[in-house]
Amino acid sequence: xxxxxxxxxxxxxxxxxxxxxxxxxxxxxxxxxxxxxxxxxxxxxxxxxxxxxxxxxxxxxxxxxxxxxxxxxxxxxxxxxxxxxxxxxxxxxxxxxxxxxxxxxxxxxxxxxxxxxxxxxxxxxxxxxxxxxxxxxxxxxxxxxxxxxxxxxxxxxxxxxxxxxxxxxxxxxxxxxxxxxxxxxxxxxxxxxxxxxxxxxxxxxxxxxxxxxxxxxxxxxxxxxxxxxxxxxxxxxxxxxxxxxxxxxxxxxxxxxxxxxxxxxxxxxxxxxxxxxxxxxxxxxxxxxxxxxxxxxxxxxxxxxxxxxxxxxxxxxxxxxxxxxxxxxxxxxxxxxxxxxxxxxxxxxxxxxxxxxxxxxxxxxxxxxxxxxxxxxxxxxxxxxxx
Numbered sequence: 001x002x003x004x005x006x007x008x009x010x011x012x013x014x015x016x017x018x019x020x021x022x023x024x025x026x027x028x029x030x031x032x033x034x035x036x037x038x039x040x041x042x043x044x045x046x047x048x049x050x051x052x053x054x055x056x057x058x059x060x061x062x063x064x065x066x067x068x069x070x071x072x073x074x075x076x077x078x079x080x081x082x083x084x085x086x087x088x089x090x091x092x093x094x095x096x097x098x099x100x101x102x103x104x105x106x107x108x109x110x111x112x113x114x115x116x117x118x119x120x121x122x123x124x125x126x127x128x129x130x131x132x133x134x135x136x137x138x139x140x141x142x143x144x145x146x147x148x149x150x151x152x153x154x155x156x157x158x159x160x161x162x163x164x165x166x167x168x169x170x171x172x173x174x175x176x177x178x179x180x181x182x183x184x185x186x187x188x189x190x191x192x193x194x195x196x197x198x199x200x201x202x203x204x205x206x207x208x209x210x211x212x213x214x215x216x217x218x219x220x221x222x223x224x225x226x227x228x229x230x231x232x233x234x235x236x237x238x239x240x241x242x243x244x245x246x247x248x249x250x251x252x253x254x255x256x257x258x259x260x261x262x263x264x265x266x267x268x269x270x271x272x273x274x275x276x277x278x279x280x281x282x283x284x285x286x287x288x289x290x291x292x293x294x295x296x297x298x299x300x301x302x303x304x305x306x307x308x309x310x311x312x313x314x315x316x317x318x319x320x321x322x323x324x325x326x327x328x329x330x331x332x333x334x335x336x337x338x339x340x341x342x343x344x345x346x347x348x349x350x351x352x353x354x355x356x357x358x359x360x361x362x363x364x365x366x367x368x369x370x371x372x373x374x375x376x377x378x379x380x381x382x383x384x385x386x387x
Contacts, residue, residue: 002212002261010148011174012251018178019048019138022094023055029134029173031092034063035085035112037105038096041067043140048181052096052138064088072155072162072276072283073100073107075120082111082119085133092173094136099144099153099196099283102137106152106170109133123154123163134173140181142247143193143284145200145254147175155277161358162277164269175251179244183237190237191333192284194230197250198223199287202326203266204259206298206305206370212261219258220312222249227313227329234333267368268294271381274359279344288335289342292327293384299323301371338387352382 013021026034034056036049043049049065056063066081085093085108093112095105109132111119121127137147146152150170155162182190205219226249232242252258271294272286299306303319310322327337336342347355356379357363366372373381 001214002209004261006256006260007168008148008171008255008257010172010255012148012177013174014177014248016178016180018176019051019181020055022052022136022138022176023057023059023061025174025176026056026061026092026094026136027059029092029136031061031134031136033088033090034061034092034094035081035088035090035108036063036065036094036096037069037081037101037108038065038067039069039098039101043096046181046184048138048140049096052094064090069097069101069104071100072280073104073153075107075123075154075156076158078104078107078111078119078154081108082115085109085112086115090133092134092136094138096138096140098139098141098193099146102135102139102144102146102172103152103154105135105137106132106146106172107154109135110169120154120156123165129167129169132169136174136176137172138176139178139247139250141185141189141193142179142182142243142250143196145197145250147172147177148251148255150256151254153273160277162273164273177247177251179240179247182243182247183240185237187234187237188282188334191230191234191335192282193250194226194234194246194333195284195288195330195335197246197253198226198230199268199284199291200253201226201258202291203268204262204264205309206265207259207262208302208369209262210305215258215260215262216308217312220309222253222258223313225249226253230329230333263369265368265370267298267370267373270359270367271378274355275339275342275344277358278355279342281342281344285336285342288330288337289339290381290385291330292323292337293381295323295326297377297381297384298371305370339382339385340387347382347386352379352386355382
């Protein structure tokens, strides 16, 4: 087992009617004035927002509501919410929704705690972050795993840049998880979530560091559970037992456990974020659209690793068959496996180059660790996915 540091401070409150305990959890972690953040209104229509706010009322906590968060969360809206949080002297931010809402809540917490710093400068690493407000998460969409992760993503709608930020300050104080809240989701959204969950572990599994048997077997088990139950929830999102497995896998896949001792690759995430920043497509779909092309491109880097994945996750004998099985799984659950299937058409050479420029931050960085990818590598992968 290789050296590692593991810290997951988030308290998980899991099960039916868990959202009714939000106020108690918020009070436990010192809240008195809470900004409640949500998306486009489904949590209002379902009555979830009312239940969460009632639980805050019952604990004597003051709060304001701030809605409007979109997928690929925007920095412009985040800036507005930060002003609200500062004005009300918020001492906790609670996100009620999926990964975009929870990521936005994290950004608001950072911005409110650092009022003299523009939030996008933090995401650009121009300003270090040393303090934040506590965040609570009420999860409605199992996908991003943001409720336990150290990461958060924002999109600058003006520059079409989608950037991630990793810091221990991103770890929420508590996460409320009621699988029943996800059983009314559209099937496409469920499938995008299953893909994102699977990829969070897959991107840790393909590491240049080997010799972490326990970590590898945890990762392999999680992927098998996601495959089995992912098929079930895409066929029937009201299957509570399958959804509960998927929701827990979502958190574990991105809290660090499935990559302990290794080094994250996350090339597909970087490729997908470039696509999402320009074309505003669902995050999970951008991952499935490029993963197969990435896998075939890097296969020779460590053929034995792909072979181990094939045998232990898919029960097939060859590395190549493992890649094919993965791509088939994405297709089976309704996910795109090329750029044209993603709905952006066949891109021109100029458009592909623009994606590679965006992914490399203007040719200023490489991505990945399993195989370090430069601009030319990234362009080749986009070209392979352009079908």
